[in-house]
Amino acid sequence: MIRNYLKAGYPALCLLTQEPHRAEQVIRCEGWRFVAWDCVRGIRDLEGGVVIDDIRDPVEAIRWLDAAPDAILMAHNLHLFFEIPEVVQAIQNGVNRWKSIGSALLMISPSVRIPQELEKFFHLIDLPLPDTAAMLDIQREITGDLDIATNETTARLARGLTEFEAETAFAYALVKKGTFAPSVISDVKGQMIRKSGLMQFWEPAAIEDVGGLSALKDFIQRRAVAFTENGAAFPRPKGILLVGIPGTGKSLASKATASILGWPLIRLDLGALKNSLVGESERRMRQATRVIDAFGHAVIWMDEVEKAFAGTRSSGKSDGGTTAGMFGHFLTWMAETTASILVMATANDISKLPPEFMRAGRFDATFFVDLPCPDERRQIIEIMNRKWGSDIPLAYTDRLNGYTGAEIEQLAKDSLYDGLDDAFRNMVPLSRSMKEEVNGLREWARTRARIANTPEDRGVQRKIRREEVA
Numbered sequence: 001m002i003r004n005y006l007k008a009g010y011p012a013l014c015l016l017t018q019e020p021h022r023a024e025q026v027i028r029c030e031g032w033r034f035v036a037w038d039c040v041r042g043i044r045d046l047e048g049g050v051v052i053d054d055i056r057d058p059v060e061a062i063r064w065l066d067a068a069p070d071a072i073l074m075a076h077n078l079h080l081f082f083e084i085p086e087v088v089q090a091i092q093n094g095v096n097r098w099k100s101i102g103s104a105l106l107m108i109s110p111s112v113r114i115p116q117e118l119e120k121f122f123h124l125i126d127l128p129l130p131d132t133a134a135m136l137d138i139q140r141e142i143t144g145d146l147d148i149a150t151n152e153t154t155a156r157l158a159r160g161l162t163e164f165e166a167e168t169a170f171a172y173a174l175v176k177k178g179t180f181a182p183s184v185i186s187d188v189k190g191q192m193i194r195k196s197g198l199m200q201f202w203e204p205a206a207i208e209d210v211g212g213l214s215a216l217k218d219f220i221q222r223r224a225v226a227f228t229e230n231g232a233a234f235p236r237p238k239g240i241l242l243v244g245i246p247g248t249g250k251s252l253a254s255k256a257t258a259s260i261l262g263w264p265l266i267r268l269d270l271g272a273l274k275n276s277l278v279g280e281s282e283r284r285m286r287q288a289t290r291v292i293d294a295f296g297h298a299v300i301w302m303d304e305v306e307k308a309f310a311g312t313r314s315s316g317k318s319d320g321g322t323t324a325g326m327f328g329h330f331l332t333w334m335a336e337t338t339a340s341i342l343v344m345a346t347a348n349d350i351s352k353l354p355p356e357f358m359r360a361g362r363f364d365a366t367f368f369v370d371l372p373c374p375d376e377r378r379q380i381i382e383i384m385n386r387k388w389g390s391d392i393p394l395a396y397t398d399r400l401n402g403y404t405g406a407e408i409e410q411l412a413k414d415s416l417y418d419g420l421d422d423a424f425r426n427m428v429p430l431s432r433s434m435k436e437e438v439n440g441l442r443e444w445a446r447t448r449a450r451i452a453n454t455p456e457d458r459g460v461q462r463k464i465r466r467e468e469v470a
């Protein structure tokens, strides 16, 4: 992968990775001399690992490259020296020279922290995590001469782990089970995802627990073909944006999408990302997308995206680059990833979403999740009675016009304490308490979004709602 960049003559590259040792092993390619520098060992030849120049000073190391044709200097942790003006200057002075002699500076860094003065010279590349074949190699290395078979299922399952994490997980599986048991790897992966602080495995919702929303369900079911063996001719769906008032089942539908596709569900916690420092949030977002890529397939669920992405410049509330960086990376990744992913993003307030997010082609569809129609309310009542053991009669379908799924659920719960009549009397639905907002959102959706709800009775439903909400 690095070869194309070197052939194209990029003189300064930044390889983002948490695995500097693996980077040294996998990044080499024919046609260049690869050397590595760090501030403790100086400059080493990667063939044989001998120190060829005892240069510890970063400025001297950078200048070493000026006189080294066809050399790639892999500089470890150079970003830690960017506070020194001479380091920045040496790179600025060197880039044209390196380009002319076919050399390049290849920074190995866990984070994107390039000073403004150098931004335009550096090109960022992610070091992909080990693939299935590499995972099998790791298994072979661990077993050595022992008579233990490698396990391809486990190797595939381990994708998303770094080499170090995979080694540890495989060794742990051997100690615990005597084989490369897939269950151990699943546990380790779950922990790893949680440890990242950004993502969590989430239990997919059963499709039977989602009342109505059949237009959305159909849409997803029809697109699922693109992810099958016969799906090569179809453009791969990338994501669906669900907009609507709170409690209408946007999150629930996102969770059920994982059941429809039979994929793991990963929740990406954008709030946790936002609190990071400038540069740090982009690094963590890159790390998250790299792990997702390595999973191969997953539904990525992101709640209330408008809150998370409301700091980009175009939203008028810039936070100095924190959000813009992670947002930009996320959108690029979404467009370019070759993994089978479907992003399910939910939003209550679309006016806060940056326009880049909404532009055509970004999401395969924007769905408006409206208040449930009579048929949907009937289904939701049945679901809630089953779930909570309540006894809301189906005759309540009409009385619950204007109530969201979440409100019908609350009614089911309250009725167990207060009796159905009292519980109903005490409940004020959002469509009444926030009438203007609900109407505004509907107005917005009329021309800009598809309707996620079950189409049955829509004419009637619209009429009733206008009367009630107007």
Ligand SMILES: Nc1ncnc2c1ncn2[C@@H]1O[C@H](COP(=O)(O)OP(=O)(O)OP(=O)(O)O)[C@@H](O)[C@H]1O
Residues within 6 Å of the ligand: 209, 210, 211, 212, 213, 244, 245, 246, 247, 248, 249, 250, 251, 252, 253, 303, 346, 347, 348, 380, 383, 404, 405, 406, 407, 409
């Ligand atoms: N269509 C539905 N079918 C079944 N249950 C529903 C439906 N809509 C809402 N619910 C119930 O209400 C709960 C809350 O809904 P959910 O969190 O999915 O709404 P939301 O639209 O994502 O709300 P928010 O915008 O506040 O995140 C669900 O967990 C579910 O129990």
